[in-house]
Amino acid sequence: MTGIRLWEDKILLLVQCDFDDTITDGNVSVAIREVFGPDGWRSMEREFQDGKFSVEESNIRQYALLKASQKDIEDFVLGDVVLRFGFEQFVEYCRAVEIKVVIVSSGLDLYIDPVIQPLGYDDLEVYSAQAQVGEDGITVSYKDPSGAALTRGFKESYVRHFKKQGHTVVYVGDGLSDIVPASEADYVIARDTLEEHSRANGLSYHSFETYEDVAKRVEEIRKLVQG
DSSP, rough: OSSSSSETTTEEEEEEEOTTTTTTOOOOOHHHHHHHHTTTTOOOOOOHHTTTOOOOHHHHHHHOOOOOOHHHHHHHHHHHHBBTTTTHHHHHHHHHTOOOOEEEEEEEHHHHHHGGGGGTTTEEEEEEEEEETTTTTTEEEOOOOOOEESSSOOOHHHHHHHHHTTTTTEEESSSGGHHHHHHHHHHHEEOOHHHHEEEEEEEEOOEOOSHHHHHHHHHHHHHHHHO
16 A cells, blocks of 8 residues: 555554554563563573663574474464553444554564464454574564565655555554654654653653553544544
8 A cells, every 4th residue: 555545534543563562461472572581581581671682682592502393482472472451442443533553573484474364354453574584583674665685674664664554653652662753753653661761751642551442542533644
């Protein structure tokens, strides 16, 4: 879908959602590494938190050492992952009022797809890292909207892509890797680290804990932009 879609003089909004600890209640990637992770993954994670590596580089490094089969990970997430309250109802609401919802995550398709696919939303676009499971670890790669490989800036590449198409972008996220893409969106709905950063820097945002909160804010934005 390209350009600005109009119906009855209304502009299509696009909601770009992070996955870990945004759509899910808890960070799935961290939970996987706690169960299956390599020795020293926590020190690698601290290096990411300290800014020595991008989230993409950090995931590439950490998952390369993770010894688990695809079935191990799928079984784990299907038994452990809980969606944040109201997410499915939020998707239905967006469908009803013609708001596009897109999931963009620096997490892996290996654990995101088993969570999202059973929901039956065939039109829900999901962009994430691509994972290949091998005997010696998991190979992780990222591609921007043009298909070019990258090792940083994955989420913001999609914000820029959607805005270039003419969409008004509402960004929903929680973590350190959401700070830059959120800064380039038109509206921000935040919790946890992203909320703390936004508040500390005097940036405009609305907070959320459930997708009922997200839906209320998105409806306010819809009325604002669509008049």
